[in-house]
Amino acid sequence: MGTMNITMREALNQAMAEEMERDETIFLMGEEVAEYNGAYKVSEGLLDRFGPKRVWDTPISENGFCGLGIGAAMTGLRPIIEFMTFNFAFVAMDQIINNAAKTLYMSGGQFSVPMVMRGPGGAAAQVGAQHSSVLDSIFAYFPGLKVVSPSTPKDAKGLLKTAIRDDNPVIFIENELLYGVSGEVPEEEFTIPMGEGAVRAEGGDVTLIAFSRINHMLLEGIPEFQKEGISVELIDPRTVKPLDLDIIARSVSKTHRVVIVEEGHRFAGVGAQVADEIYQRCFDDLDAPIARVTHAENPLPYAKHLEAVSLPSVAETIRAAKAVLYRA
Amino acid sequence: MATAANRKGRTSNLGERRKQPITLKTLKPRWKRAMEELGREGLVALYRQMFLVRSFEQRCEQMYQQRKIGGFLHLYMGEEAVGVGMLAAIGKDDYVCTSYRDHGIALARGIASRTLMAELFGKVDGLSRGKGGSMHFYSKEHNLLGGHGIVGGQIPIGLGAAFSAKYRDSGQMSLIFLGDGAVQQGAFHECMNIASLWKLPAIFIIENNQYGMGTSTSRSSAVQDFTSKGPGYNMEAIMVDGMNLLDCYSVVADAVAVRRKKPKPLLIEAKTYRYRGHSISDPATYRKKDEIERYRDIDPISQIRSLMAENSWLDEAQAKELEREVRDEVVDAVNFADESPPSDVAERGQHVYAE
Numbered sequence: 001m002g003t004m005n006i007t008m009r010e011a012l013n014q015a016m017a018e019e020m021e022r023d024e025t026i027f028l029m030g031e032e033v034a035e036y037n038g039a040y041k042v043s044e045g046l047l048d049r050f051g052p053k054r055v056w057d058t059p060i061s062e063n064g065f066c067g068l069g070i071g072a073a074m075t076g077l078r079p080i081i082e083f084m085t086f087n088f089a090f091v092a093m094d095q096i097i098n099n100a101a102k103t104l105y106m107s108g109g110q111f112s113v114p115m116v117m118r119g120p121g122g123a124a125a126q127v128g129a130q131h132s133s134v135l136d137s138i139f140a141y142f143p144g145l146k147v148v149s150p151s152t153p154k155d156a157k158g159l160l161k162t163a164i165r166d167d168n169p170v171i172f173i174e175n176e177l178l179y180g181v182s183g184e185v186p187e188e189e190f191t192i193p194m195g196e197g198a199v200r201a202e203g204g205d206v207t208l209i210a211f212s213r214i215n216h217m218l219l220e221g222i223p224e225f226q227k228e229g230i231s232v233e234l235i236d237p238r239t240v241k242p243l244d245l246d247i248i249a250r251s252v253s254k255t256h257r258v259v260i261v262e263e264g265h266r267f268a269g270v271g272a273q274v275a276d277e278i279y280q281r282c283f284d285d286l287d288a289p290i291a292r293v294t295h296a297e298n299p300l301p302y303a304k305h306l307e308a309v310s311l312p313s314v315a316e317t318i319r320a321a322k323a324v325l326y327r328a
Numbered sequence: 329m330a331t332a333a334n335r336k337g338r339t340s341n342l343g344e345r346r347k348q349p350i351t352l353k354t355l356k357p358r359w360k361r362a363m364e365e366l367g368r369e370g371l372v373a374l375y376r377q378m379f380l381v382r383s384f385e386q387r388c389e390q391m392y393q394q395r396k397i398g399g400f401l402h403l404y405m406g407e408e409a410v411g412v413g414m415l416a417a418i419g420k421d422d423y424v425c426t427s428y429r430d431h432g433i434a435l436a437r438g439i440a441s442r443t444l445m446a447e448l449f450g451k452v453d454g455l456s457r458g459k460g461g462s463m464h465f466y467s468k469e470h471n472l473l474g475g476h477g478i479v480g481g482q483i484p485i486g487l488g489a490a491f492s493a494k495y496r497d498s499g500q501m502s503l504i505f506l507g508d509g510a511v512q513q514g515a516f517h518e519c520m521n522i523a524s525l526w527k528l529p530a531i532f533i534i535e536n537n538q539y540g541m542g543t544s545t546s547r548s549s550a551v552q553d554f555t556s557k558g559p560g561y562n563m564e565a566i567m568v569d570g571m572n573l574l575d576c577y578s579v580v581a582d583a584v585a586v587r588r589k590k591p592k593p594l595l596i597e598a599k600t601y602r603y604r605g606h607s608i609s610d611p612a613t614y615r616k617k618d619e620i621e622r623y624r625d626i627d628p629i630s631q632i633r634s635l636m637a638e639n640s641w642l643d644e645a646q647a648k649e650l651e652r653e654v655r656d657e658v659v660d661a662v663n664f665a666d667e668s669p670p671s672d673v674a675e676r677g678q679h680v681y682a683e
Binding site (some may be wrong): 027053057059061063064065066067069071072073074075077078091093094095098099103105106107109110111112114143144146166167168178298328 | 423425454456457458459460464466467468471473474475476477478481484485486487488489490491492493495496502514515518519521522526614621678679680681682683
C-alpha cells in the first residue's frame with residue numbers, strides 16, 4: 001500500500017473531489033471557492049472539474065449562504081460550505097447554532113442536516129485580532145454539532161471524507177498555518193472515524209494533549225523536553241467533539257500527569273472541558289493537578305512580539321510540565 | 329401580472345378611507361377568476377380552513393389559560409387569508425417555511441389539528457414528539473421546514489430549499505413567510521440578493537401585520553411600502569390585500585404557474601392585521617380599539633362567508649353546520665392531545681445527533 005507526500009491543502013482538495021465524484025448531491029459553496037480557486041487554494045481545480053452547478057462563488061453574505069446550505073441539506077443535498085476564514089462564521093452564528101445544530105432535535109428527528117462547514121481557523125501570522133479567533137470551544141458547546149480539528153494531511157483527508165458522509169452538521173476547522181505542511185497520505189481510498197485520537201509521541205513522564213497546529217509545535221519541541229529530562233507522550237484527539245477519552249485515559253494511567261495545550265483562550269476553552277473529563281474519569285490516576293497552557297486572555301495583537309507572548313509556546317509548556325512533575 | 333408600481337396605493341392603510349368587505353359587485357377580474365378556478369367546493373374548503381385556524385387558536389388561548397400549553401404562543405388570528413389563500417395555490421411537493429407565528433401555516437399545509445395540538449401540549453403524538461412547541465412546527469411529510477423562533481432565521485432556510493429544488497431540477501417552489509419585522513434583518517437582504525442573482529424559485533411573502541411586537545412599521549421602517557424592496561434586488565414585487573383570500577390565492581397561483589418552468593423569485597407584501605398581541609402575554613395596549621375594529625370590518629373569514637352567501641354557495645344554515653363541524657374537530661384535537669401520553673423521559677436524549 002503506497003503513500004504520497006502531499007500538503008494539507010492538497011489533502012483537503014482530494015477529499016472534496018473524491019466525495020463529489022462519488023455523490024452528486026454534494027456541492028461546494030463559499031466566497032472565492034470557484035473562479036478564484038479558493039482564497040487559500042483549497043478548492044483549486046474543482047470548478048474546472050465539476051462545473052458551476054457543483055461549485056458556487058457567493059456574495060459576501062455568510063449568514064445567507066450558510067443558511068442556504070442548511071435549507072439545502074434539509075431537502076436532500078449535502079453541502080460543503082466554506083468560510084474564507086472561520087472568523088467570518090460569526091455573522092452566520094444564528095444559522096449555525098439555531099438551525100444547523102437544533103433542527104434535527106426541534107423537528108423530533110424529521111429533518112437531519114448533513115452538511116460540512118469548513119475553513120481555516122486559529123492564529124495565522126500577524127493578521128490581527130479579528131482574523132485570529134480559535135472557535136472550537138464555541139461550536140463544541142452546542143449539542144448537535146460535531147467539531148473536527150485535524151493536524152496532519154492524512155487526518156485532514158480521512159476526516160473530511162467522514163465529515164462529508166456524516167448526517168450531522170460538522171464544523172471542520174483547518175489551521176491556516178498548516179495548509180502548506182506536507183505529510184504521507186495513503187494512495188488508496190480511506191476514511192478516519194470521528195472520536196478516535198492519535199498518539200503523536202510516546203513517553204512516560206507527562207501526557208500532553210493538543211489539537212491541530214499545537215501538535216506540530218510540541219513535536220518539534222520534543223528535543224527541548226528531552227534536554228530537561230522530561231519524557232512526554234503527545235495525544236492528538238483529532239476531533240474535539242466527539243472526544244476520544246479512552247486514548248486520553250490510557251495515557252493518563254501511564255503518566256499520571258497532564259498538560260493540556262491549546263491555541264484558544266483559557267476561560268471556557270476546550271482544555272477546560274478536557275480537564276474536567278479527566279478529573280471525572282481518571283481522578284485516582286492523577287499525581288498532580290492538570291495544567292493548562294493557552295492563548296492569553298487578550299485579543300491577539302498585531303505586533304509580532306506581542307503576538308508571540310499571547311500564544312502558547314514550547315517554553316511555557318515545559319514550565320507547565322515541570323510544575324506537574326513538581327520540579328519547578 | 330400586476331407590478332408594484334401600477335398597484336401602489338391600491339390597498340388602504342390606516343389613516344386612509346375605511347375599507348369595505350368585498351362583494352360580487354366589487355370583485356376584480358383576477359378574484360373572479362380565482363373564484364371560478366376554486367369553484368364552490370374549493371372555496372368552501374378554504375373557508376373551512378380559515379375557520380379552522382381561527383377556532384384552533386381560540387381554543388389555544390383557552391388551553392394556555394388552563395396551562396395545558398406553556399411557553400410562548402403567537403397567534404395568527406386575523407391573518408388567516410394569507411396562509412390559507414397562498415398555500416392553496418401551491419402543491420404538496422413545494423416547500424414552506426415561516427416564523428414562530430406558524431399555527432395557521434401548519435394547518436393550511438394540511439397538518440392534522442390533532443398532531444398540532446398534541447405538540448402544543450408537549451405530548452408524544454405531537455409533530456416533534458413535544459420537543460418543538462408552538463414556535464417550531466416541522467413536518468417532513470408536508471415539506472414544512474419550520475417554525476422559526478429567531479426573526480428572519482427561516483429566510484435562508486427557505487432559500488436553501490429553493491436552491492435545492494433548482495439544483496435537482498425538480499420544479500418545486502419554496503414559499504418563505506416572514507413578518508414585517510424580519511424585513512429589517514440582514515438575512516432578508518442577503519437572501520433577496522442571492523435569490524435574484526441565481527434565479528431561484530423562491531417566493532418571499534412579507535406578512536405585514538404592521539407591528540413588530542409593539543413597534544409599528546412607521547417607527548421601525550424608513551419606508552412603509554415593502555414592495556419597494558424588490559426593485560433594489562432586481563426582483564418583481566407585488567402588493568396583495570392580506571385580508572382578502574382571493575387576492576392572496578390568485579397572486580401566488582399566477583406566480584407559481586410562470587415560475588415552475590422558469591425559476592425566478594418574487595416578493596409579495598400582504599398587508600394584514602393580527603387581532604391579538606404579539607404573543608399571548610402581550611395585551612397590545614399600543615393599539616387603539618378603533619384600529620382593530622376597522623380590520624374586523626374586513627375580517628378575512630367574514631368576507632368570504634358573506635361573499636359565498638351572496639353567490640348562493642353557502643347559506644346561513646350550511647355555514648353554521650360547517651362551523652359546528654370545525655369546532656367539533658378542534659374539541660377532538662384537544663381531547664386527543666389531552667389523552668396523548670407524555671413522551672418517555674428518554675425522549676430528551678433522542679435526535680440530538682443523527683445516527
